[in-house]
Amino acid sequence: MSIFVNSETKVIVQGMTGRAGTFYTDQAVRYGSTYVGGVRPGKGGRRHLDLPLFDTVQEAVSETGANASLVIVPAPFAANAMIEAIEAGIGTLVCVTERVPQHDMSRVKAALRGADTMLIGPNSQGILSPGQCKIGVMPTVDARPGNIGIASRSASLTSEILAQCSRAGLGQSTTVGVGGDTLHGVGFVDCLKRFRDDPDTEAVVLIGEIGGAEEEEAAAYIRDSGFAKPVVALVVGRHAPQGRRMGHAGTVSALGLGSAEEKIDRLRRAGVAIARTADDVVQALVGFQKAA
Incomplete structure (x- = not known):
């Protein structure tokens, strides 16, 4: 099994006709994911990448039965695109757009209240269930089906650890990029709850x-x-200076709050195995398998 997406997920792309939308839609389709259309106001009735285009998300959902959407539009328009998908009843919504204004995200968070939509992102690599479905910009070359669930705030480290896991024979059930912005959708706890209930996930990497x-x-x-x-x-970030944003909006430690060492200490006290480097992650997972 997997979490949030599976082989039956039907995906539309908001912003499919742009350069990035075209590239990542084509990648996902070639990977075997089920993409059923795109949304581009003013281009409804046309086709792109041999998929139908619609003027609105609601039209796309009604015509294709889509239950997931990838938002890959410029930051000034991302919030409206997410809200449109939420109002259309999209179940899994992935936004890879970076630098979405925080006041715009506050509107998105308000729209999510009481809705059945699970938002992944913004500023997210997306989600990948190997061999079943890819939504977003996550590379697939090193992904292998298996029983390790991964939830991550870091895009580059996700790729590195996923590759190391696969080389060690540790495939993945689902990898989720929760996004690096301060205001975002699903977080670690949401992923942990889903991984807990997924019978095919035997261990989790945060x-x-x-x-x-x-x-x-x-x-x-x-x-x-x-x-x-x-x-x-x-x-990561044990040596980062306080008060300085590192990389994106969510990575800043101020007045000792949100520091790497404080986070590590709390996780360790909760019984989590702490990896000091990317190499240690696989060693810990292998240790769990040997102990089982």
Whole structure:
């Protein structure tokens, strides 16, 4: 199995006719994901990449039965695109757009309240369930089906650890890029809940970094819920200066809050295995398998 997406997921792309939208849609289709159309106002009735185009998300959903959408539009228009998908009843919504204004994301968060939509992103690599479905910009060359669930705030580290896992014979059930912005959709806790209930996920990797409270919330959830599956966490940014944003909006430690060491300490006390480097992640996972 997998979380959020599977082989039956039907995907539309908001912004499919742009350069990036064209490239990543073509990649996902070639990988074997089921993409059923695109949304581009003013181009409804045409075709692109041999897929139908629609003027609105609601039209696309009605005509294709789509239950997932990839938002790959410029930052000034991303919030409206996400809200349109939410209002159309899209179940899994992935936004890879970077630098979405925070006041725009506050509108998106309001639209999500009471909705059935699970938002991944923005500023996310997307989601990949190997051999079943890819939504976003996550590379697939090293991905292998298996029983390791990965949730990550870091795009580059996701690719590195996924590749190392596959080389060690540790395939993945689902890899989720939760996004690096302060205001975003699903987080570590949402992923942990889904991985807990997924019978094909036997262990979980959390890839964290400074800033925000994702890691602290994950530690509290693991501790309080009695999370039974092994968890390995890599938190980067131990040497980052306080008060300086590192990379994107979510990676900033101020006044000692959100520091890597504080996050590591809380996760360790919750029973999580701490990896100090990317190499340590696979070693910890292999250790869990040998102990099982």
